[in-house]
Amino acid sequence: MPQSSNFINEYSLPNVVENKSSRSSKMTIREYKRIGEGAFGTVVEAVLKYDDPNKQQQQQDNENENNTNGYSSTSSSSSSEWLGPFAIKRVPAQTEYKSRELEILRFVNHPNIVSLRFFFDKTSSTDKKVYQNLVMECLPSNLQSEIKYYRQSKYTIPYPHMKAYTFQLARAMLYLHGYGISHRDIKPSNILVDPNTVRLKICDFGSAKKLEPNQPSVSYICSRYYRAPELIVGCSLYTTKIDIWGLGCVIAEMFLGKPIFQGQSPESQLKEIAKLLGPPPNSFFFKSNPHYRGNMYTTKLFTGSIEDRFKQIFSNSPPDAIDLLMKILVYDPDTRASPRRVLIHPFFDELKHKDFKVFPRGSNVQIELNLFNFSDYELELLGSLKDEFLKK
Numbered sequence: 001m002p003q004s005s006n007f008i009n010e011y012s013l014p015n016v017v018e019n020k021s022s023r024s025s026k027m028t029i030r031e032y033k034r035i036g037e038g039a040f041g042t043v044v045e046a047v048l049k050y051d052d053p054n055k056q057q058q059q060q061d062n063e064n065e066n067n068t069n070g071y072s073s074t075s076s077s078s079s080s081e082w083l084g085p086f087a088i089k090r091v092p093a094q095t096e097y098k099s100r101e102l103e104i105l106r107f108v109n110h111p112n113i114v115s116l117r118f119f120f121d122k123t124s125s126t127d128k129k130v131y132q133n134l135v136m137e138c139l140p141s142n143l144q145s146e147i148k149y150y151r152q153s154k155y156t157i158p159y160p161h162m163k164a165y166t167f168q169l170a171r172a173m174l175y176l177h178g179y180g181i182s183h184r185d186i187k188p189s190n191i192l193v194d195p196n197t198v199r200l201k202i203c204d205f206g207s208a209k210k211l212e213p214n215q216p217s218v219s220y221i222c223s224r225y226y227r228a229p230e231l232i233v234g235c236s237l238y239t240t241k242i243d244i245w246g247l248g249c250v251i252a253e254m255f256l257g258k259p260i261f262q263g264q265s266p267e268s269q270l271k272e273i274a275k276l277l278g279p280p281p282n283s284f285f286f287k288s289n290p291h292y293r294g295n296m297y298t299t300k301l302f303t304g305s306i307e308d309r310f311k312q313i314f315s316n317s318p319p320d321a322i323d324l325l326m327k328i329l330v331y332d333p334d335t336r337a338s339p340r341r342v343l344i345h346p347f348f349d350e351l352k353h354k355d356f357k358v359f360p361r362g363s364n365v366q367i368e369l370n371l372f373n374f375s376d377y378e379l380e381l382l383g384s385l386k387d388e389f390l391k392k
């Protein structure tokens with residue numbers, strides 16, 4: 001719990017909505033520090049307190065009953081009235097750009113997706129505009145910072161951690177894609193992690209959307225380095241497989257310590273991909289966008305097979321990781337691996353051993369990770385593949 005003396009802002013509001021119950025209460029919000037600055041908003045660390053002490057008691061009772069995701073964000077000190085620390089994301093309430101972030105965060109409930117605890121609107125005293133505030137559980141780091149931390153000392157994230165992170169990411173995608181929800185901005189800075197528990201949660205649903213079959217969506221989404229090839233060529237009937245491409249880029253980045261495809265312009269992004277996968281086939285352009293008139297990079301930019309190319313670029317990576325990447329980084333979204341295929345890949349076999357444990361960063365005490373607590377809904381999505389996980 002941060003010390004009371006060093007907060008940056010404190011205010012009281014009458015209409016703070018608790019996400020699960022939808023109950024609105026008067027609460028005091030005490031903000032400590034900025035922890036994120038994005039294209040759309042700012043994120044601050046904060047604690048919250050019910051102004052009415054009875055509400056506080058109710059909340060604590062609910063917490064004790066509902067704390068199922070193994071990551072409590074309520075202060076451990078029971079005598080304290082302050083709840084948190086939380087991360088509050090503040091974005092302009094009305095813009096031309098339609099954000100479905102609140103709607104989607106209210107709908108989802110998964111151990112690998114950041115959970116929303118409260119939300120409220122507030123008018124800024126400086127620009128008089130209304131801002132939407134999303135109060136979420138707070139994690140200490142994100143994958144971009146973790147990759148950077150290890151790169152600075154010329155290491156990569158330890159393999160067991162990479163496996164655990166990748167597995168949790170794929171599990172979140174199985175869940176989201178099961179509902180047809182595409183995150184549409186998968187990248188390391190949107191993936192929160194706790195290096196002390198090796199837990200991972202996807203955040204930033206500012207670009208997320210439930211994709212309906214045969215209904216077009218804008219193709220200018222996703223940060224450049226992580227954009228699937230079909231988006232680069234302007235496909236508007238894309239699927240949730242665009243997130244799987246992002247997953248492949250994130251896995252590759254954990255191994256390489258830097259983004260794998262660093263295009264200098266939106267179009268040269270496709271060239272960077274072609275340097276690994278060879279020229280995109282004509283059928284790819286035809287399926288993605290028959291009206292595409294940009295550079296098709298038809299000349300092969302390397303010698304040898306695509307598999308040789310993967311082995312060359314990932315020369316320090318284990319063969320099972322290379323095999324997984326070759327199943328994900330595929331031009332055709334229909335043949336690109338699905339989340340369930342990713343989850344049963346042998347790359348994760350080590351995690352399935354009964355005695356699998358990891359050393360969290362900076363600790364010499366091993367911890368067990370409970371990564372297989374699948375809900376009935378997830379088991380249903382895994383279908384016949386679920387036996388793979390029940391075998392353990």
Ligand SMILES: Nc1ncnc2c1ncn2[C@@H]1O[C@H](COP(=O)(O)OP(=O)(O)OP(=O)(O)O)[C@@H](O)[C@H]1O
Pocket residue numbers: 035036037038039040041042043087089114136137138139140141142185189190192203204205206
């Ligand atoms: N719940 C959280 N706990 C801890 N840190 C968070 C949390 N949510 C966001 N952050 C931090 O704040 C940063 C910005 O948040 P977020 O990605 O949601 O905002 P954004 O404005 O949409 O960002 P961008 O457009 O740059 O992707 C994240 O990269 C992360 O470092």
Ligand SMILES: [Mg+2]
Pocket residue numbers: 038189190204
């Ligand atoms: Mg972000």
